[in-house]
Amino acid sequence: MRFWKKLIAKQIAERIFQALDQSINYRERTALGVPASRLDQKVFYDNPSLLQNAPFLRTLLQNPNHIGCHTLGDSEPFFAGTQHLERELISICAEDILKGEPDAQDGYIAAGGTEANIQAVWIYRNYFMREKGADISEIGILCSEDSHYSMFKAGNLLNLKNYPIKVNFDNRQINKSHLSATIQKAQKDGIRYFIVVANMMTTMFGSVDEVSDYVEILEQEKIAFKLHVDGAFGGFIYPFSAPQLSLNFNNPHVTSVTLDAHKLVEAPYGTGIFLIRKGWIKYACTEEAQYVNGLDVTLSGSRSGANAVAVWMILMTYGPNGWFEKIHILNYRTKWLCEQLDELNIEYFRQSGSNIVAIKSEYISEALAHQFGLVPDIHIGKANWYKIVVMDHVTVDELDKFITAVREMLEKKNVKGFEKLIG
Ligand SMILES: Cc1ncc(COP(=O)(O)O)c(C=O)c1O
Numbered sequence: 001m002r003f004w005k006k007l008i009a010k011q012i013a014e015r016i017f018q019a020l021d022q023s024i025n026y027r028e029r030t031a032l033g034v035p036a037s038r039l040d041q042k043v044f045y046d047n048p049s050l051l052q053n054a055p056f057l058r059t060l061l062q063n064p065n066h067i068g069c070h071t072l073g074d075s076e077p078f079f080a081g082t083q084h085l086e087r088e089l090i091s092i093c094a095e096d097i098l099k100g101e102p103d104a105q106d107g108y109i110a111a112g113g114t115e116a117n118i119q120a121v122w123i124y125r126n127y128f129m130r131e132k133g134a135d136i137s138e139i140g141i142l143c144s145e146d147s148h149y150s151m152f153k154a155g156n157l158l159n160l161k162n163y164p165i166k167v168n169f170d171n172r173q174i175n176k177s178h179l180s181a182t183i184q185k186a187q188k189d190g191i192r193y194f195i196v197v198a199n200m201m202t203t204m205f206g207s208v209d210e211v212s213d214y215v216e217i218l219e220q221e222k223i224a225f226k227l228h229v230d231g232a233f234g235g236f237i238y239p240f241s242a243p244q245l246s247l248n249f250n251n252p253h254v255t256s257v258t259l260d261a262h263k264l265v266e267a268p269y270g271t272g273i274f275l276i277r278k279g280w281i282k283y284a285c286t287e288e289a290q291y292v293n294g295l296d297v298t299l300s301g302s303r304s305g306a307n308a309v310a311v312w313m314i315l316m317t318y319g320p321n322g323w324f325e326k327i328h329i330l331n332y333r334t335k336w337l338c339e340q341l342d343e344l345n346i347e348y349f350r351q352s353g354s355n356i357v358a359i360k361s362e363y364i365s366e367a368l369a370h371q372f373g374l375v376p377d378i379h380i381g382k383a384n385w386y387k388i389v390v391m392d393h394v395t396v397d398e399l400d401k402f403i404t405a406v407r408e409m410l411e412k413k414n415v416k417g418f419e420k421l422i423g
Contacts, residue, residue, distance in 0.1 A: 007319070017055060064305030089311055117151065119299050121197075132224065229254055235260065
């Protein structure tokens with residue numbers, strides 16, 4: 001690990017206070033032209049004894065603005081200290097977690113996974129138009145039907161057509177014959193360039209796409225494409241639980257990745273992470289952002305530096321080994337849940353290494369799903385699946401209560417399977 005090291009709380013606080021000293025403190029320095037401020041003093045007043053050991057709260061109060069991207073060179077000098085921590089965080093994610101070459105990736109902390117996915121599609125759309133002379137009508141978005149709805153937002157915003165690929169109902173893998181038929185259909189529609197989004201754990205199932213499914217057919221057909229990985233859900237889990245990973249920067253076909261720290265990392269909302277190989281983010285540069293030092297290559301504009309600091313703090317508190325242990329505890333609990341479901345002959349989907357279990361809806365009554373807060377695949381109409389996401393607070397004790405309730409329900413009716421039960 002080049003950047004990711006476990007630090008004790010005192011070391012973390014020292015690094016953050018040092019970073020804050022190197023960023024503008026509006027109490028100590030007058031900056032007449034900066035349209036920014038600390039948080040409102042009447043509402044968010046200082047409490048020195050409280051703040052002494054609270055680096056995140058102090059960062060929130062000092063309120064650094066991380067506008068722009070800080071892995072490229074020039075950035076707003078007023079916030080240099082906390083920008084440095086963001087740069088370190090980007091390197092941890094791109095190099096230590098996703099195996100990128102040293103100093104070979106750019107990135108920034110986005111509002112969430114949605115923004116990071118749209119940022120990727122935006123970059124590749126502009127690349128195809130600028131470098132290949134593509135007309136906008138010739139560019140399509142290709143991804144599985146289990147992909148997050150942000151792909152459809154991207155298509156809508158960027159005026160690109162979406163081509164969702166069917167997956168096999170039971171194993172959630174891309175249906176290759178549908179992929180091939182869809183590519184042919186898209187070509188008939190005039191599509192010559194594809195923006196492919198592969199999933200490193202889908203929202204509902206935790207399923208993981210085979211990048212090679214896309215690459216083989218697109219290369220065989222000699223169709224130009226760029227590939228983005230949506231790791232908003234799995235980016236902080238799957239690299240630690242899957243022995244072989246083709247969804248990182250080791251894979252030459254992967255140009256960019258979305259991660260999301262406000263899911264499994266338990267960071268504050270506003271901590272999506274966009275990562276891309278160097279040389280690409282320029283396609284999202286807004287030259288008109290002349291008042292921003294270094295211009296702006298992000299979708300966000302102004303964004304809170306405290307978010308980057310929060311994620312950096314969490315990762316440094318655990319360190320790589322602590323994180324590995326945490327993910328393996330979640331996986332242990334998930335495995336435990338699956339064993340109980342097997343015993344009850346209840347059908348479910350779980351990707352190996354994932355902490356999501358999607359149970360076929362015929363085994364779960366609506367009342368039970370409601371009681372235990374299970375989430376359905378669709379809210380309008382009859383659900384096909386209900387999912388359980390094994391997070392930090394979802395302990396074996398909590399899972400056991402659910403399993404006991406399911407068992408009681410089945411025993412009461414003395415049959416296996418809810419469908420038979422209600423018949
Ligand atoms: C796989 C995946 N991608 C993208 C997103 C969007 O993330 P956000 O809600 O942070 O915008 C989600 C959210 O659940 C997700 O699961």
